[in-house]
Amino acid sequence: MEIIEKIYDVIVIGAGPGGLTAGLYASRSNLSTLMLDRGLPGGQMNNTAEIENYSGFSSILGPDLSTKMYEGAQQFGAEYAYGDVQEIIDGKEYKEIVTSSKTFRTRSIILATGAEHKKLGVTGEAEFNGRGVSYCAVCDGAFFKGKHVVVAGGGDSAVEEGTYLTQFASKVTIVHRRDTLRAQKILQDRAFKNEKVDFVWDSVIEEIEGDQAVSGVRIRNLKTGEVSTLEAEGTFIYIGILPNSDQFRSLGITDEEGWIETDEKMESKVPGIFAIGDVRKTVLRQVATAVGDGSIAGNAAYQYVEELKEQLEKTHA
Numbered sequence: 001m002e003i004i005e006k007i008y009d010v011i012v013i014g015a016g017p018g019g020l021t022a023g024l025y026a027s028r029s030n031l032s033t034l035m036l037d038r039g040l041p042g043g044q045m046n047n048t049a050e051i052e053n054y055s056g057f058s059s060i061l062g063p064d065l066s067t068k069m070y071e072g073a074q075q076f077g078a079e080y081a082y083g084d085v086q087e088i089i090d091g092k093e094y095k096e097i098v099t100s101s102k103t104f105r106t107r108s109i110i111l112a113t114g115a116e117h118k119k120l121g122v123t124g125e126a127e128f129n130g131r132g133v134s135y136c137a138v139c140d141g142a143f144f145k146g147k148h149v150v151v152a153g154g155g156d157s158a159v160e161e162g163t164y165l166t167q168f169a170s171k172v173t174i175v176h177r178r179d180t181l182r183a184q185k186i187l188q189d190r191a192f193k194n195e196k197v198d199f200v201w202d203s204v205i206e207e208i209e210g211d212q213a214v215s216g217v218r219i220r221n222l223k224t225g226e227v228s229t230l231e232a233e234g235t236f237i238y239i240g241i242l243p244n245s246d247q248f249r250s251l252g253i254t255d256e257e258g259w260i261e262t263d264e265k266m267e268s269k270v271p272g273i274f275a276i277g278d279v280r281k282t283v284l285r286q287v288a289t290a291v292g293d294g295s296i297a298g299n300a301a302y303q304y305v306e307e308l309k310e311q312l313e314k315t316h317a
């Protein structure tokens with residue numbers, strides 16, 4: 001295990017919109033800043049076709065906004081490195097971040113690890129992953145040109161991505177477990193107006209069927225108990241998100257579901273450890289809210305590091 005001797009002022013874990021903004025604010029305040037991620041900068045924005053609720057852009061492609069934010073974060077010297085974080089060790093003078101290959105040292109940490117798609121947990125889901133089962137319409141939609149696809153869920157993601165899929169698919173059937181959608185009204189209206197979008201209400205997918213690839217889904221109506229099969233070549237699953245916080249649970253900063261609790265400065269229960277964006281316990285998870293969180297945390301980390309350095313100077317004097 002390589003130990004990096006340098007002690008950073010701040011290490012941001014996760015480089016989605018929140019993490020990239022925190023990196024920008026921290027480095028612009030002259031903090032030595034490192035952003036760590038186990039994937040591409042931009043996070044979930046890379047799997048989003050069009051973003052039309054981020055102020056300043058009437059519409060922008062997710063990957064394009066990722067590139068812009070990444071460039072923005074780097075202009076004041078924030079470094080970027082690959083890192084799959086396994087553990088955080090809290091110390092008095094600095095904290096350690098243990099990745100699969102290196103240990104980094106830092107005065108403060110901003111957790112921006114986001115969330116990942118929930119699984120249905122039904123037969124066929126894992127088996128046909130990548131062979132008709134997908135969690136990313138932007139990545140896989142084009143494989144379903146002229147085909148029928150089923151979308152599971154009733155929130156913003158299911159309805160927005162389901163509508164997006166009509167560019168490729170001949171028909172999109174959204175299967176929702178209730179008879180009203182959770183999605184924002186504007187997204188609902190768009191889906192209801194789209195002739196290619198159908199809904200199956202009060203129903204859940206019980207099994208994803210197929211041989212080499214998906215051929216259909218078995219559906220149960222929760223009100224009548226009736227079971228039926230819908231023929232479809234694709235199943236897109238958008239039933240919500242889970243926090244990427246397993247590695248941080250031992251710090252005692254998460255609620256029972258794993259969302260990280262913070263104060264208004266984005267600071268967790270552990271001084272000097274901040275959390276922002278989707279992984280944080282919050283009421284709204286958007287690019288805009290992640291960016292707002294990131295700016296607050298970048299600034300709060302600056303104040304924390306300055307005070308810590310002052311204290312350390314006094315102690316060592």
Ligand code: NAP
Binds near residue numbers: 241
């Ligand atoms: P979500 O808002 O949690 O919605 C999940 C949906 O899946 C709900 O309709 C839920 O049904 C259903 N569901 C949950 N577990 C299920 C299960 N086991 N079987 C069948 N159905 C199940 O999740 P999301 O749509 O992925 O969105 C996540 C976050 O990102 C939200 O905060 C959302 O607002 C945000 N987002 C925003 C935008 C945008 O602003 N354009 C786009 C995408 C996502 P019930 O309704 O019955 O609970």
